[in-house]
Amino acid sequence: MPDVKKILVRVRVNGAPREAEVEPRTLLVEFLREHLNLTGTHIGCDTSYCGACTVIVNGRTVKACTLFAPMADGAEITTVEGLAKDGQLHPVQEAFAECHGLQCGYCTPGLLLSTLQLLKKYPRPTDSQIRKGIAGNTCRCTGYQNIFKSIRMAASEMEKH
Amino acid sequence: MAGKVVAMSKKKASRGGSQRFSGNGAAAATTKWVGQPIRRKEENRLVSGKGIFVDDEKMPGMLHIRFVRSSYAHAKITRIDVSKAEKFPGVVCTLTGAEIKRQVQPFIEIGPGGAQKIADYPLAADKVVFQGEPVAAVVAETRLAAEDAAELVEVDYRPLPPVVTAEDALKDESILHPAMGTNQKTFKQAAHVVRIGRLHFHRFSSTPLECNVILATWDPRSGDIEYHCNNTFPSFASQFLAPALGVRIDQIHMKSFDIGGGFGIKITSYPYMAVCALASRKAGGRAVKWVETRIEHMQASAHGNERTFLDTRVALDKTGVILAIDSKHVDDCGAFPRYEPLGCVIWAQVLPATYRVKNVRIDMHQVVTNKCPVGPNRGYSRMQHLWFMERVIDICGQALGIPADEMRRRNYIRKNEMPYKTPNGCVYDSGDYASMLAMAKKLVGWDEWKKKQAAARKEGRWIGLGIGSTLDSGTNNFGQARIINPDAPFSGQSKVGIVKLDIYGEVVVSMGSVPQGQGHETTAAQVVADALNITPALVNVRPGFDTAHNAYTGHTGTYASQFAVTGLTAIHGAAMKLRKELSRLAAWKLQAKEQDLEFGVGGQGPEVRVKGRQKAINYWALANLVNVNNAGMPESLWDITLNCRHVFHANFQIPDVKRKYGNLTLTYAAQVHAAVVEVDRETFQPKILTYACVDDCGKAVNPLIVEGQVHGAAAHGIGAALLEDCAYDADGNLLTATFSDYTPITAMNIPDLMYGHMESPSPFTLNGAKGMGEGGAAPVHTICAALQDALYPSGVIIDDSHNTGDSLFRAVQKAESGGYAGMVRVEHRRASR
Numbered sequence: 001m002p003d004v005k006k007i008l009v010r011v012r013v014n015g016a017p018r019e020a021e022v023e024p025r026t027l028l029v030e031f032l033r034e035h036l037n038l039t040g041t042h043i044g045c046d047t048s049y050c051g052a053c054t055v056i057v058n059g060r061t062v063k064a065c066t067l068f069a070p071m072a073d074g075a076e077i078t079t080v081e082g083l084a085k086d087g088q089l090h091p092v093q094e095a096f097a098e099c100h101g102l103q104c105g106y107c108t109p110g111l112l113l114s115t116l117q118l119l120k121k122y123p124r125p126t127d128s129q130i131r132k133g134i135a136g137n138t139c140r141c142t143g144y145q146n147i148f149k150s151i152r153m154a155a156s157e158m159e160k161h
Numbered sequence: 162m163a164g165k166v167v168a169m170s171k172k173k174a175s176r177g178g179s180q181r182f183s184g185n186g187a188a189a190a191t192t193k194w195v196g197q198p199i200r201r202k203e204e205n206r207l208v209s210g211k212g213i214f215v216d217d218e219k220m221p222g223m224l225h226i227r228f229v230r231s232s233y234a235h236a237k238i239t240r241i242d243v244s245k246a247e248k249f250p251g252v253v254c255t256l257t258g259a260e261i262k263r264q265v266q267p268f269i270e271i272g273p274g275g276a277q278k279i280a281d282y283p284l285a286a287d288k289v290v291f292q293g294e295p296v297a298a299v300v301a302e303t304r305l306a307a308e309d310a311a312e313l314v315e316v317d318y319r320p321l322p323p324v325v326t327a328e329d330a331l332k333d334e335s336i337l338h339p340a341m342g343t344n345q346k347t348f349k350q351a352a353h354v355v356r357i358g359r360l361h362f363h364r365f366s367s368t369p370l371e372c373n374v375i376l377a378t379w380d381p382r383s384g385d386i387e388y389h390c391n392n393t394f395p396s397f398a399s400q401f402l403a404p405a406l407g408v409r410i411d412q413i414h415m416k417s418f419d420i421g422g423g424f425g426i427k428i429t430s431y432p433y434m435a436v437c438a439l440a441s442r443k444a445g446g447r448a449v450k451w452v453e454t455r456i457e458h459m460q461a462s463a464h465g466n467e468r469t470f471l472d473t474r475v476a477l478d479k480t481g482v483i484l485a486i487d488s489k490h491v492d493d494c495g496a497f498p499r500y501e502p503l504g505c506v507i508w509a510q511v512l513p514a515t516y517r518v519k520n521v522r523i524d525m526h527q528v529v530t531n532k533c534p535v536g537p538n539r540g541y542s543r544m545q546h547l548w549f550m551e552r553v554i555d556i557c558g559q560a561l562g563i564p565a566d567e568m569r570r571r572n573y574i575r576k577n578e579m580p581y582k583t584p585n586g587c588v589y590d591s592g593d594y595a596s597m598l599a600m601a602k603k604l605v606g607w608d609e610w611k612k613k614q615a616a617a618r619k620e621g622r623w624i625g626l627g628i629g630s631t632l633d634s635g636t637n638n639f640g641q642a643r644i645i646n647p648d649a650p651f652s653g654q655s656k657v658g659i660v661k662l663d664i665y666g667e668v669v670v671s672m673g674s675v676p677q678g679q680g681h682e683t684t685a686a687q688v689v690a691d692a693l694n695i696t697p698a699l700v701n702v703r704p705g706f707d708t709a710h711n712a713y714t715g716h717t718g719t720y721a722s723q724f725a726v727t728g729l730t731a732i733h734g735a736a737m738k739l740r741k742e743l744s745r746l747a748a749w750k751l752q753a754k755e756q757d758l759e760f761g762v763g764g765q766g767p768e769v770r771v772k773g774r775q776k777a778i779n780y781w782a783l784a785n786l787v788n789v790n791n792a793g794m795p796e797s798l799w800d801i802t803l804n805c806r807h808v809f810h811a812n813f814q815i816p817d818v819k820r821k822y823g824n825l826t827l828t829y830a831a832q833v834h835a836a837v838v839e840v841d842r843e844t845f846q847p848k849i850l851t852y853a854c855v856d857d858c859g860k861a862v863n864p865l866i867v868e869g870q871v872h873g874a875a876a877h878g879i880g881a882a883l884l885e886d887c888a889y890d891a892d893g894n895l896l897t898a899t900f901s902d903y904t905p906i907t908a909m910n911i912p913d914l915m916y917g918h919m920e921s922p923s924p925f926t927l928n929g930a931k932g933m934g935e936g937g938a939a940p941v942h943t944i945c946a947a948l949q950d951a952l953y954p955s956g957v958i959i960d961d962s963h964n965t966g967d968s969l970f971r972a973v974q975k976a977e978s979g980g981y982a983g984m985v986r987v988e989h990r991r992a993s994r
Contacts (some may be wrong), residue, residue, distance in 0.1 A: 005230055013365055022315055040210020040211070041210070043216070044455070046371040048334075050905075094208075096204070098200060103680070103869060103873060104369070105212050105421070106214065106371045106421030112283040134908045138905050140367060140368060140424070141422055143873045144909075145872045145913070147908070
């Protein structure tokens with residue numbers, strides 16, 4: 001192994017404390033996937049275009065390929081694995097599943113987290129707010145139509161509760 | 162954003178079904194679930210982050226491989242030195258092309274004659290032929306170590322002149338010429354002859370969001386190779402890999418679980434699969450994982466094929482009905498033909514497109530260039546030809562002053578002519594293109610837009626209306642390969658389905674398909690639920706493909722728009738065999754006649770019972786009888802295994818190779834799209850103002866999935882038409898090697914898609930379903946047509962399938978300087994019909 005000084009990174013992921021020693025150049029997405037075994041967060045490009053790696057860090061959506069893991073030290077992180085509670089899907093997950101807002105499902109975790117943030121900011125989003133809210137998430141399967149539908153459904157379901 | 166939805170299906174679908182019982186023992190099943198828009202079985206795991214994609218898998222002792230790739234499009238390799246890389250901490254071994262060449266046979270070539278002499282090795286040995294071609298590989302304990310060490314591999318190149326256009330390549334010898342029919346006489350009789358200059362269909366790729374990923378283990382004890390991978394045509398890959406690696410087919414074990422999109426491109430990962438296996442062997446049998454980066458995917462996986470159309474002549478009668486087309490087409494397959502010789506003939510499935518034209522002569526060529534090899538990409542090979550035909554229709558219509566909709570109406574194959582035999586012997590099963598067009602026009606408000614367009618033109622605005630009619634031919638006859646290579650030892654089509662009761666009575670389905678988001682688990686469950694009169698929730702469908710399930714033939718994979726026909730028919734056949742076995746068993750156990758039995762769900766789960774009586778036996782008890790409690794069973798029932806396998810066959814013949822004539826595919830789903838597009842006078846940026854997709858794929862097994870596929874194919878087409886382009890410079894450098902340059906379509910630039918649906922059941926398939934999903938690149942045709950309509954008054958001829966603000970600016974400039982003069986020439990002849 002190359003003689004690289006490793007850095008201890010401590011985070012809270014989905015409410016639980018997690019830590020690992022990593023090379024400083026480790027990206028947050030690699031840290032989540034390879035070191036914490038949270039494989040629900042995906043990698044789709046190398047240039048922060050596609051958003052498959054979107055997670056929530058300290059209350060903001062972040063493309064996890066744009067942060068080095070040590071930069072997230074001490075952060076509160078939500079990934080797709082943290083959305084369902086007690087075996088019950090989150091309304092955003094339920095809406096995507098019900099509206100067929102996914103096909104291969106590879107982009108879906110990132111889209112779910114972007115949607116969650118979008119609806120936190122705009123509980124009743126306009127069409128244009130929906131488009132802008134997921135502008136950084138590429139989906140190659142759905143043509144986005146059912147994703148728009150899913151987000152509208154999630155908004156109306158979350159408003160009820 | 163709310164898209165309008167129009168349905169012409171007469172039968173209104175009701176959601177779900179009450180618990181009814183179907184009688185008649187093993188007789189035909191009812192259709193209670195097929196046709197319903199039920200929620201997919203796949204959704205819950207995928208929205209929970211519980212999908213299992215290959216890169217999510219880890220193996221004990223797993224190593225990582227990194228490729229060293231050519232920076233040149235065309236060059237001689239003069240030296241490779243891996244010594245520094247091998248000394249790097251964590252590196253286990255390296256591989257070079259020269260080393261591999263001694264260990265493997267070159268891959269099989271599909272093409273005939275000279276193409277057979279192409280030596281295609283998984284790593285380049287002494288010459289590179291495209292930018293990104295792998296020349297060496299480094300295997301290390303960690304991904305980072307492999308990446309670092311790969312930087313230390315020294316490669317010296319002597320650059321050679323690159324060939325990057327089909328026309329330049331043609332200056333050499335062309336490879337093949339499947340010309341079809343003759344039509345010289347028709348041209349003499351025509352009222353009009355339209356000559357069209359060069360047209361060009363650009364390179365793009367549907368770029369699945371998950372790149373290629375391979376996890377390979379070559380076990381030194383058994384000699385078996387195990388692949389976890391996302392190759393979507395595993396039977397094809399193993400037929401290429403086994404001879405190259407010198408193993409038996411049964412020693413190659415492949416499995417996939419969830420796949421992050423494919424669209425055809427992942428069929429071509431087999432060269433990398435070979436290297437990963439060799440790396441595992443060299444590393445003593447440790448697992449080796451390769452995760453392709455996006456740049457590697459863009460440079461060196463596969464692109465959709467690029468086609469140039471030259472010297473086109475079109476003969477028309479005085480009403481604008483096309484009598485004959487004569488043209489020369491050149492496919493640019495990149496550096497290696499690999500799968501692509503099939504693309505040289507697959508377009509012939511849709512030779513006359515949606516039109517009645519009887520005489521078509523295409524002089525088809527294929528050339529190799531110093532660019533990424535091409536492979537199947539959604540709409541494979543047919544979309545290029547269909548785009549050409551749509552351009553012909555629009556250019557001729559405009560030249561003769563016939564509106565685009567009227568031009569199509571006059572030329573479409575009529576509903577009452579179905580099944581329709583094409584000039585080259587293909588049979589279109591069903592369809593009603595004129596009604597689809599009427600629906601698409603209604604959805605976009607065609608007539609109102611025509612008026613608005615006239616008003617807008619007076620204000621100097623460039624607004625255009627366009628139509629794209631296209632076909633999605635599905636369930637291919639591999640016999641078409643014989644047209645390019647008469648010695649190719651394959652033909653027909655087959656798929657396997659297995660339905661069994663496991664020991665505790667669980668209904669378990671193994672599919673012979675490799676789904677990538679198409680919802681196969683759901684539609685398979687719908688079919689089995691109907692066959693056994695149970696619910697889809699009671700049907701356990703194993704996700705993904707696994708050689709160990711034994712549900713494969715040499716045709717097994719997911720490609721060519723066919724699962725609804727091939728895969729589901731196989732599964733249905735297996736379910737009906739299981740139903741017959743259950744019926745025989747129950748008749749014995751319940752002391753009843755088979756015809757008095759009925760299937761359904763009772764208080765203790767799925768069961769078989771005697772009609773009108775309280776006697777029933779559930780699946781647990783039936784499975785128990787066969788598997789663990791079979792003493793006393795009469796010998797006449799010993800053939801029952803409750804593990805039923807069925808193989809789908811299509812009634813295909815080998816085409817007449819000399820005449821290039823025969824039925825090349827089983828079903829023809831159709832799409833008619835209509836759009837209104839405005840080109841900004843200041844920026845020349847094209848903008849879609851309204852867009853409608855009408856599809857007809859026969860009986861929709863799950864309308865929710867069908868609509869989703871239509872949206873997806875539309876997005877790929879719109880992206881291809883306006884954004885996505887694998888652009889090369891004159892030196893063969895790929896200019897769009899990242900997503901930031903390639904710019905896949907996003908939520909910001911997809912228009913709202915209005916959706917219309919029709920059902921013309923196929924007479925040739927179970928339930929009348931047709932394969933679908935590829936979509937025939939309808940938006941590329943539609944948007945080009947609309948741009949043509951918008952800019953025709955300015956003298957522009959849309960001659961390329963990819964159009965941006967930049968290219969349209971140049972097109973208008975070209976028109977202003979008379980650059981399109983002679984591009985379209987019309988001869989009117991007096992003494993004709």
